[in-house]
Amino acid sequence: MMRTLGMPLAKLERGEGCWVEDDEGNRYLDFLAGIAVNSLGHAHPVFVEAVSRQAATLAHVSNYFATAPALELADRLVRLSGAGESGRVWFGNSGAEANEAAFKLARLNNSGGARTRVLALVDAFHGRTMGSLALTGKPAMRDGFEPLPGGVQHLPSTIEALEAEMDESVAALILEPIKGEAGVLDLPDGYLQAARDLTRRHGALLIIDEVQTGAGRTGAWFAFQHAGIVPDAITVAKGIGGGIPIGALVTFGDASELYSKGQHGSTFGGNPLATAVAGAVLDEIERADLVGNAARRGVELRERVLAMGSPLVGGVRGRGLLVGIALTEPVAPALSAAALDAGLIVNAANDSTIRLAPPLIIGDGELDEFEARFARALATVSEPRR
Numbered sequence: 001m002m003r004t005l006g007m008p009l010a011k012l013e014r015g016e017g018c019w020v021e022d023d024e025g026n027r028y029l030d031f032l033a034g035i036a037v038n039s040l041g042h043a044h045p046v047f048v049e050a051v052s053r054q055a056a057t058l059a060h061v062s063n064y065f066a067t068a069p070a071l072e073l074a075d076r077l078v079r080l081s082g083a084g085e086s087g088r089v090w091f092g093n094s095g096a097e098a099n100e101a102a103f104k105l106a107r108l109n110n111s112g113g114a115r116t117r118v119l120a121l122v123d124a125f126h127g128r129t130m131g132s133l134a135l136t137g138k139p140a141m142r143d144g145f146e147p148l149p150g151g152v153q154h155l156p157s158t159i160e161a162l163e164a165e166m167d168e169s170v171a172a173l174i175l176e177p178i179k180g181e182a183g184v185l186d187l188p189d190g191y192l193q194a195a196r197d198l199t200r201r202h203g204a205l206l207i208i209d210e211v212q213t214g215a216g217r218t219g220a221w222f223a224f225q226h227a228g229i230v231p232d233a234i235t236v237a238k239g240i241g242g243g244i245p246i247g248a249l250v251t252f253g254d255a256s257e258l259y260s261k262g263q264h265g266s267t268f269g270g271n272p273l274a275t276a277v278a279g280a281v282l283d284e285i286e287r288a289d290l291v292g293n294a295a296r297r298g299v300e301l302r303e304r305v306l307a308m309g310s311p312l313v314g315g316v317r318g319r320g321l322l323v324g325i326a327l328t329e330p331v332a333p334a335l336s337a338a339a340l341d342a343g344l345i346v347n348a349a350n351d352s353t354i355r356l357a358p359p360l361i362i363g364d365g366e367l368d369e370f371e372a373r374f375a376r377a378l379a380t381v382s383e384p385r386r
């Protein structure tokens with residue numbers, strides 16, 4: 001395989017519920033869930049049944065044809081996001097592709113060529129394709145790939161910076177409601193409301209990247225809903241498929257009229273296999289109230305982390321089951337390695353942040369196991385310093 005990433009941490013062979021097992025028979029409690037993807041955990045009967053049934057019925061057709069699973073999933077996304085009557089959906093296969101579609105949507109909001117700028121945030125992560133990388137505000141990821149598609153400007157995440165830069169030359173503002181890859185960084189209070197007001201006043205689109213935060217993870221179907229605003233578009237991927245590759249752009253109101261015939265497409269995007277599985281995953285999240293579970297378990301998980309009383313833990317960020325544990329020392333890589341040794345998968349989002357994104361199905365048993373294993377990892381890492 002290409003050396004685009006670091007060495008694999010283990011070779012995984014199977015999973016069930018919130019647990020995975022490697023090729024040596026070691027079991028790990030999975031508190032990363034494939035980076036907020038495995039919403040229902042591993043090998044969930046609903047997921048298995050949906051894959052099997054749809055694969056045995058109709059897996060793929062070209063975009064010259066409609067299928068019931070794609071139409072039903074589009075309806076569901078429009079309903080859950082509150083896009084309503086005017087809502088429209090475009091399907092791709094990943095978060096980056098959903099953001100490519102959003103970037104092109106921004107270009108279409110050009111007011112006859114007058115709007116040339118797209119605003120994004122410093123530290124933002126929107127994907128690794130050239131367009132989504134142009135939106136990404138992390139120099140380490142961009143280095144070596146410039147020139148990227150132009151006109152994108154990265155602002156600090158303050159209302160003042162947005163006020164200073166917003167005018168009639170802006171086509172769109174794109175942002176994550178919580179910056180997941182950057183270390184589960186929350187936006188300042190009132191930021192999304194201010195972003196909505198400013199973009200509306202100046203005719204710019206407000207595009208919210210819900211790839212990591214969507215599908216119930218933060219204790220709402222989509223994180224923007226906590227702020228009580230209505231965006232012009234959202235992008236989703238990761239958790240909506242529960243493990244099947246899928247991404248989507250959902251537009252609201254007038255933004256639904258920007259794309260016209262022939263302007264975008266994808267061979268696999270919206271195929272009946274992926275859309276049937278995502279539909280079944282979202283249906284199960286609704287049926288079992290996993291959005292409510294994410295909210296409740298998120299509170300409990302935070303309380304438990306803080307109650308451990310480790311001097312290494314400085315605080316918690318994020319919302320619901322997207323948790324950033326702020327460390328008082330830059331030992332996140334050592335801590336995640338110690339956790340793996342203790343049979344627990346967590347992620348070092350940066351040197352001083354541990355990111356947790358467990359399946360939305362976690363209960364008391366998983367919280368107990370997490371606490372015991374994470375305590376062991378913390379002890380291993382703090383011991384040599386005492």
Ligand SMILES: *Cc1c(COP(=O)(O)O)cnc(C)c1O
Binds near residue numbers: 097209212237238
């Ligand atoms: C993961 C992620 C992406 C990219 O999704 P891919 O499926 O890896 O292309 C984009 N935006 C956010 C906020 C993400 O977390």
